[in-house]
Amino acid sequence: MMLELAADQGVSIAGHSLDDSPLAIRGLTVSYGQKPAVFSVDMTVQPGAMTAIIGPNGAGKSTLLKAALGIVSPLSGQVTVYGKPLEQQRARIAYVPQRASVDWDFPTRVIDVVLMGLSRQLGLLGRIRARHMSRAMDCLNRVGMRDFADRQIGQLSGGQQQRVFLARALAQEADLYLLDEPFAGVDAATEKAIIAVLKSLKEAGKTVVVVHHDLATVTDYFDHVFLINTRKVAEGTVAEAFTAESLQSAYGGRLATAQIDQISRALG
Amino acid sequence: MLWDALSLQLGYNATLVAIGATLLGVSAGVTGTFLFLRKRALVSDAISHATLPGVCLAFMVLVAFGGDGRNLIGLLAGSAISAWIGLLCMNWLTRRTRLAEDAAIGAVLSVFFGFGIVLLTVIQTMGVGRQAGLEGFLLGSTAGMLWADALIIAIGGAATLVLVMIIRRPMTMVAFDPEYAAARGLPVHRIDLAMMGLVMAVTVVGLKIVGLILIVALLIIPPVTARFWTDRSDRVVLLAGVAGGLAGYLGAALSASAPNLPTGPIIVLVSFGFFALSLLFAPVRGVLAAVLQHLKFQRRVHIRQGLLALAQGQKIYEPLTLRLLRRAGLARADGVATEAGKARAAKALRDEKRWEIVRADQAHEATAALYDGLRDIETVLTCDQIADIDRLIGGPQEVQP
Numbered sequence: 001m002m003l004e005l006a007a008d009q010g011v012s013i014a015g016h017s018l019d020d021s022p023l024a025i026r027g028l029t030v031s032y033g034q035k036p037a038v039f040s041v042d043m044t045v046q047p048g049a050m051t052a053i054i055g056p057n058g059a060g061k062s063t064l065l066k067a068a069l070g071i072v073s074p075l076s077g078q079v080t081v082y083g084k085p086l087e088q089q090r091a092r093i094a095y096v097p098q099r100a101s102v103d104w105d106f107p108t109r110v111i112d113v114v115l116m117g118l119s120r121q122l123g124l125l126g127r128i129r130a131r132h133m134s135r136a137m138d139c140l141n142r143v144g145m146r147d148f149a150d151r152q153i154g155q156l157s158g159g160q161q162q163r164v165f166l167a168r169a170l171a172q173e174a175d176l177y178l179l180d181e182p183f184a185g186v187d188a189a190t191e192k193a194i195i196a197v198l199k200s201l202k203e204a205g206k207t208v209v210v211v212h213h214d215l216a217t218v219t220d221y222f223d224h225v226f227l228i229n230t231r232k233v234a235e236g237t238v239a240e241a242f243t244a245e246s247l248q249s250a251y252g253g254r255l256a257t258a259q260i261d262q263i264s265r266a267l268g
Numbered sequence: 269m270l271w272d273a274l275s276l277q278l279g280y281n282a283t284l285v286a287i288g289a290t291l292l293g294v295s296a297g298v299t300g301t302f303l304f305l306r307k308r309a310l311v312s313d314a315i316s317h318a319t320l321p322g323v324c325l326a327f328m329v330l331v332a333f334g335g336d337g338r339n340l341i342g343l344l345a346g347s348a349i350s351a352w353i354g355l356l357c358m359n360w361l362t363r364r365t366r367l368a369e370d371a372a373i374g375a376v377l378s379v380f381f382g383f384g385i386v387l388l389t390v391i392q393t394m395g396v397g398r399q400a401g402l403e404g405f406l407l408g409s410t411a412g413m414l415w416a417d418a419l420i421i422a423i424g425g426a427a428t429l430v431l432v433m434i435i436r437r438p439m440t441m442v443a444f445d446p447e448y449a450a451a452r453g454l455p456v457h458r459i460d461l462a463m464m465g466l467v468m469a470v471t472v473v474g475l476k477i478v479g480l481i482l483i484v485a486l487l488i489i490p491p492v493t494a495r496f497w498t499d500r501s502d503r504v505v506l507l508a509g510v511a512g513g514l515a516g517y518l519g520a521a522l523s524a525s526a527p528n529l530p531t532g533p534i535i536v537l538v539s540f541g542f543f544a545l546s547l548l549f550a551p552v553r554g555v556l557a558a559v560l561q562h563l564k565f566q567r568r569v570h571i572r573q574g575l576l577a578l579a580q581g582q583k584i585y586e587p588l589t590l591r592l593l594r595r596a597g598l599a600r601a602d603g604v605a606t607e608a609g610k611a612r613a614a615k616a617l618r619d620e621k622r623w624e625i626v627r628a629d630q631a632h633e634a635t636a637a638l639y640d641g642l643r644d645i646e647t648v649l650t651c652d653q654i655a656d657i658d659r660l661i662g663g664p665q666e667v668q669p
Contacts, residue, residue: 089273097451
């Protein structure tokens with residue numbers, strides 16, 4: 001409670017003032033019908049960190065992300081991005097939605113999807129010029145999909161589709177990257193490619209937030225975690241927040257005790 | 269007679285109709301593409317049926333104020349207003365209630381159309397005498413088309429086209445991935461409304477030629493036709509415009525070439541003709557292409573399996589495999605490989621090993637995705653790459669001719 005009060009007044013927590021946080025969420029509640037999917041959640045994303053949002057199925061992980069992006073409208077709460085309202089900061093955010101959210105038979109090529117990431121630069125009527133093309137190709141190259149540029153998106157495997165989505169986000173050259181389950185149902189090669197790109201973003205000082213479902217890889221991939229089960233359960237560095245107690249409290253009976261033991265052993 | 273019609277030599281009215289129908293076809297095809305890509309094609313049906321009460325009320329108002337009840341601008345304005353109300357109703361039902369879009373479409377379509385028919389009946393009993401022609405808006409009537417009418421259609425169609433071109437990128441983005449579009453800050457809801465507004469404009473403009481019942485065909489059939497020929501959305505838009513324009517032109521000419529042929533329905537039938545041709549004969553996505561592709565694929569599978577069996581000295585049991593191998597001169601009737609067969613079989617076995625290496629190597633991912641167990645490896649890799657792989661396999665090298 002004290003901490004929340006302090007947060008409301010913009011006092012610095014953990015070395016970073018709220019004002020410059022890449023993504024700060026206060027008192028966010030989102031509801032589909034009468035049952036809140038996310039209830040009164042506060043979240044402060046650390047700049048330059050890789051944060052995993054974890055929690056059981058239906059815990060509101062994706063909803064939290066969508067509300068932070070204004071895709072679903074919350075019942076209450078505020079979202080600021082780098083200290084300013086979301087609407088003023090759209091250009092600094094890149095979003096990678098779940099693969100299942102689009103129709104992959106849509107008549108479009110891989111390169112066209114990546115060029116959508118440049119829509120701000122292109123404007124309504126701007127021609128696609130060589131520099132736009134080369135930037136899009138660079139982004140495809142970074143996810144190892146350069147050779148696929150001319151293929152119809154439906155011809156790709158699930159993992160390849162996910163990498164195209166990531167390339168589209170890269171094309172935006174944003175500062176904050178929000179990814180919704182990028183590792184769900186992808187092959188090992190894709191997982192490796194994606195995590196390499198995310199780590200390079202982090203090294204370039206960008207901030208990365210990932211909705212993640214695989215508890216086994218949290219300690220390898222991320223430095224911060226945010227545990228949620230409709231309400232916030234824990235938030236902090238992996239060492240602080242990714243503990244047996246917080247996992248027990250987030251997942252309840254859904255997580256086998258053996259699994260929790262394993263994780264806490266891995267954490268030392 | 270048909271040639272005269274096609275070269276616009278059947279007189280003033282026929283020429284006006286042909287030009288109007290062509291423009292309408294182009295703008296309906298182009299606008300309809302975005303509706304089709306957004307998977308909301310049937311919304312146009314509700315919009316078009318919702319124009320009827322507006323047409324009737326506009327007529328009543330015009331007559332009540334002593335004007336000409338058949339003033340096209342007045343009637344079209346009325347139809348646009350009621351179509352817009354119908355559109356807003358549908359939007360409200362979908363967004364604010366638990367009704368799904370199909371239910372909302374059904375509700376709006378039937379209620380508005382029913383109300384329009386009631387008004388139409390009332391008008392017919394009014395005995396003003398000038399009501400003749402209002403039923404023409406149901407299926408279109410081009411008989412008494414005036415220069416001014418054609419001008420309205422031309423201007424309306426052209427304006428719609430320009431607007432579509434301006435907002436085509438946001439509309440495509442919203443159609444492909446609405447969540448991403450929203451995350452980029454695009455006003456998804458307003459873009460959808462704009463798209464519907466454009467569809468409404470096309471509908472209103474097309475009332476005179478094809479009528480409100482059949483306009484949906486001109487909005488939907490051209491994009492569906494175009495989709496058979498390309499995998500790129502910008503080309504779907506272009507081809508749909510061409511298909512729509514051609515259908516409008518040919519349909520108008522056909523109907524002018526013989527007495528008593530209705531223009532709107534003929535345009536729709538011509539449009540359907542293009543669709544049927546595409547459905548059957550389009551490369552890759554057409555029905556015929558799919559059947560041929562399947563047969564060809566089956567043959568390749570059998571030959572490949574047969575070759576691998578020969579290479580490993582196994583007996584071939586399947587008659588089709590044996591027949592195909594014999595026909596290709598790779599095996600004799602008793603299932604023993606010919607010289608050519610032996611060479612091909614050895615090559616097939618070696619290709620399998622090469623593919624194995626390619627598929628295990630992340631650097632070859634794009635190539636590996638092409639693996640189907642059938643493809644000759646030299647069609648996807650260069651000689652040098654194959655030589656590299658062969659070094660990994662080791663063993664005897666293939667003799668270079």
